[in-house]
Amino acid sequence: MAKVSMTVNGKAASGDVEGRTLLSSFLRDSLGLTGTHVGCDTSQCGACVVHVDGKAVKACTMLALEAEGAEVATIEGQANADGSLNNIQQAFQDHHGLQCGFCTPGMVMSAAALLKDNPKPTEAEIRDYLEGNLCRCTGYHNIVKAIMAASGQDVSSIAAE
Amino acid sequence: MYEFEFEKPSTVAEAVAALADEDAQALGGGQTLIPTLKQRLAMPSKLVSLTAIPQLKELSDNGGMLTIGGAVTHAEVAEAAAASYPALADLAGHIGDPAVRNRGTIGGSLANNDPAACYPAAALGSGATIVTNTREIPSDEYFQGLFDTALNEGEIITAVRFPVPEKANYQKFLQPASRFALVGVFVAKYAAGVRVAVTGASEEGVFRWREAEAALDASFAPDALDGLSVDAGGMIGDLHGSKEYRAHLVGVMAKRAVAAAG
Numbered sequence A: 001m002a003k004v005s006m007t008v009n010g011k012a013a014s015g016d017v018e019g020r021t022l023l024s025s026f027l028r029d030s031l032g033l034t035g036t037h038v039g040c041d042t043s044q045c046g047a048c049v050v051h052v053d054g055k056a057v058k059a060c061t062m063l064a065l066e067a068e069g070a071e072v073a074t075i076e077g078q079a080n081a082d083g084s085l086n087n088i089q090q091a092f093q094d095h096h097g098l099q100c101g102f103c104t105p106g107m108v109m110s111a112a113a114l115l116k117d118n119p120k121p122t123e124a125e126i127r128d129y130l131e132g133n134l135c136r137c138t139g140y141h142n143i144v145k146a147i148m149a150a151s152g153q154d155v156s157s158i159a160a161e
Numbered sequence B: 001m002y003e004f005e006f007e008k009p010s011t012v013a014e015a016v017a018a019l020a021d022e023d024a025q026a027l028g029g030g031q032t033l034i035p036t037l038k039q040r041l042a043m044p045s046k047l048v049s050l051t052a053i054p055q056l057k058e059l060s061d062n063g064g065m066l067t068i069g070g071a072v073t074h075a076e077v078a079e080a081a082a083a084s085y086p087a088l089a090d091l092a093g094h095i096g097d098p099a100v101r102n103r104g105t106i107g108g109s110l111a112n113n114d115p116a117a118c119y120p121a122a123a124l125g126s127g128a129t130i131v132t133n134t135r136e137i138p139s140d141e142y143f144q145g146l147f148d149t150a151l152n153e154g155e156i157i158t159a160v161r162f163p164v165p166e167k168a169n170y171q172k173f174l175q176p177a178s179r180f181a182l183v184g185v186f187v188a189k190y191a192a193g194v195r196v197a198v199t200g201a202s203e204e205g206v207f208r209w210r211e212a213e214a215a216l217d218a219s220f221a222p223d224a225l226d227g228l229s230v231d232a233g234g235m236i237g238d239l240h241g242s243k244e245y246r247a248h249l250v251g252v253m254a255k256r257a258v259a260a261a262g
Helices: A025-030 A089-096 A104-117 A123-132 A141-150 B012-019 B033-038 B074-080 B088-092 B106-114 B119-125 B210-218 B243-261
Strands: A001-009 A011-017 A049-052 A055-058 A070-073 B004-008 B024-026 B045-051 B059-061 B065-069 B127-133 B136-138 B159-165 B166-175 B179-188 B193-198
Touching: A011 A025, A011 A123, A025 A049, A049 A104, A055 A104, A070 B059, A089 A104, A089 A141, A104 A123, A104 A141, A104 B136, A104 B166, A123 A141, B004 B243, B059 B074, B074 B088, B074 B106, B088 B119, B088 B179, B106 B119, B106 B159, B119 B159, B119 B179, B119 B193, B179 B243, B193 B210, B193 B243
Parallel strands: A001 A070, B004 B045, B024 B045
Antiparallel strands: A001 A011, A049 A055, A049 A070, B059 B065, B065 B159, B127 B136, B127 B159, B166 B179, B179 B193
């Protein structure tokens, strides 16, 4: 076992892990932050996307010890300070961007990473960016719409709810 | 995953020393190695992370020669090479997905030499030089078959040097499920001649299509490739595409790459 320390959602976090402990396991099992979902565990689905030093990564495909000293952001840290949903989360609710909700933490974290680099993405850019986030319920349409709305763009021309 | 120790050295010398242990394995971004370990297809005693070594994160553009450190991520190449070598930046920016590109490294990709990976096509198509902790390996000697390279045990890719071509382009036909290249063709035009490298297609891994290179040397235009074809015999045939289908796609993607390169 080795000690690992990082900052998670702005707070210092540490614990004892094995070399093979995944970042997703450390977040869920050691810190109790189960909002980071593990869907496929094969780096395909993106339900486990978190930010490490500001970059979107798949937490199931990174070792906890690789995140030593890093700033990690998870879905639990996304809400506003007063506990209300942030603009991306609110847009997912407003535009029905989720059904079962399993992929949603990864979708929101990917959307946040996209909008940080590209504040007004086109629909095509959003679909391209979500290549590594799978949703088996929605057909993606309302997810894309929610992200466009969260970026402050008019979504009235985007068809069918 | 089986158990292993983890080390994160900060210099190449420390990494080389750590890799001297029996069954120690270098870890780049882990986007292939970690899934492989999860399937228990490998059992290293120790993983030596190369991502905290400043020397391996360097990237420089020196008068027509782009040098990329072994631990530079695909996302970093996509951004840093956009002006100097746009075809390479475009290739890097379409590997996997954004989260994979934020972790995966050029050194990891080239050391693994997956037969459907994109970077081997760029390195071979550019006549790049693979720089290691002990020597410099021309790309023509580096790729030695499926998942096989000229690297020795414990040898680390410290950098990759790409001569910047007059024009170049990479065209990838996606395998619809994995999104790896079913066939990918990298075409680069240098003063010394045209290079055409093909990934995804061959049972021997990335290869140069020399017949196409000769035709494009004579005339750098898509129709210069009319009538040329690769032998279907050595192509990969699986449920995603027959040998003949892949052989046909090599010609199609090469033409598209020439057209896009201008």
